[in-house]
Amino acid sequence: MQHNSLIARFARGNLVLQILAGIVIGVALATVSPDLAKDAGLLGSLFVGALKAVAPILVFILVAASIANQKKNQHTYMRPIVVLYLFGTLMAALTAVALSFLFPTTLTLVTGAEGANPPQGIGEVLHTLLFKLVDNPVNALMSANYIGILAWAIGLGLALHHASGTTKAVFEDLSHGVSTIVRFIIRLAPFGIFGLVSSTLATTGFEALTGYAKLLAVLLSAMAIIALVVNPIIVLVKTGENPYPLVFQCLRESGVTAFFTRSSAANIPVNMTLCDKLKLDEDTYSVSIPLGATINMAGAAITITVLTLAAVHTMGIEVDFLTAILLSVVAAVSACGASGVAGGSLLLIPLACGLFGIPNDIAMQVVAVGFIIGVVQDSAETALNSSTDVVFTAAVCKSQQKKSQ
Structure with missing residues (x-):
């Protein structure tokens, strides 16, 4: 009886506080044993x-x-959300350029990324994205290709829009069933975060990062400016409300989990649960959140820009203003094609380095530096990317709800 009572108390407890307890216990365990x-x-x-x-x-x-059960004259707000995704990613790249010029960093180049296979140009990145659209649906589900999954889900939803009420009800019940499983998994987050924190600290430590402290400072400062200054300004302009309650809630309930899982794809269920908690339009966030996990890549744009300009400064290459702006555009477009796996943005650095004539063997040494600092860089990048998905979706939904009142 007491056993059941403990489980019930855990299930009703504050998830954020439980995750914080998991982090503290994880740090303590890594220190002691x-x-x-x-x-x-x-x-x-x-x-x-x-x-x-x-x-x-x-x-x-x-x-x-959502699409199959969509009522007539019911609107989703995807266009303004996609505009914010792309604008936010470009602003992140520009912020990274500004900080890289204000605080230029040089690198001690290392080896260790020779086996990686980076894309050869923007064309290859866009080519890959296009072919993900027409992926086999079973393969798309198995390989977590969210562009392909979205394409097939939208197509099936449109096809079933005129199906019988019974068929639509089956899909509605399935969506509720899967959502229940998701809520159960998210309740286990404190245990998962505890395991991730303790094993990461015990395995890597932070000694290797001290030599790259200045580089990390520039990276994390750019990400903090986007999360705490640029994103709030965008929300303020969009909603006319104080943006910080929303921004801090998204960082707390989405960013913390993403920081430790280091995967935007893994954080999709967390973000959808948060959107439901914020009472956003389900027809909108069910599409915008998985799409954001693919193309809303402010953190990736910062990583690509800062590490590329660090390579430029290391090689003593002069960079003019127009070239820096071009780099921002290339970084933003490349980031949209970044792989959803941990460290996916790092393989796009050689592409950006090519703008400055930096040879591929040097660029791959920069990628290796990225993997060394990845325990912090990739975690912060994913936290920014994933929490921003909810911030922008919420900003647009709230703005549209105000207009319709």
Whole structure:
């Protein structure tokens, strides 16, 4: 009886406080017993695996059900959200350029990324994105190709829009069922975060990062400016309300989980649950959140820009204003094609380095530096990317709701 009572109290508890407790206990375990902390990493791997497993089917079912059951004259707000995604990514690249010029950094180049296979140009990035659209639906679900999943879900939803009420009800029930599974997995976040924190600290530590402290400072400062200055200004302009309650809630309930999972795809279920909590339009966020996990890449744009300009400063190359602006555009477009896996943005650095004639072998050494600092850089990048998906979706939904009142 007491056992059931403990479970019930845990299920009703404040999730954010429970996650904070998981972080503190994880840090303590890594400090006291590194070997035990490494074993605790199993909990983190299971949690991330569960999120990644449920996310593709959640997106597919939710989008198809939303479109199939959409009432006539009911509008979604995708266009303004996509505009904000692209604008925010470009602003992130420009911010990174400004900070890189104000605080130029040079690198101690290292090896270790020779086996990687970066894209050869913007054309290849866009080519890959286009072919993801026409991927086999089963393969898209298996490989978590969210562009392909969205394309098939939208197509199926439109096709079922005129289906019988019974068929639509089946999809609606399926979406509720999958959402229930998602809520159960998210309740286990404190255990997953505990495992991720303890194993990461025990395995990597932070000693290797000290040599790149200035580079990390520039990266994290740019990301903080976007999260705490630029995004709030965009929300303020869009809604006319104080943006910080929304921004801080998104950072707290989406950013923290994304920081430790280091995967925008794994954070899709977390973001959808947060959107539901914010009472946003389901027909909108069921599409905008998985799309944002693919193309809303402010953090990736910052990583590409800062590391590329660090390589430029290391090589002693002079950069004029127009070239820096061009780099921002290239970084923003490249970021939209960044892989959804941990460290995916790093493989786009050679593409940006090509603007300045930096040879590929040097660029790959810069990528290796990125992997060294990735324990912090990639975590912060994912937290910014994922929390911004909800911030922009919420800003547009709230703005449209105000107009319709």
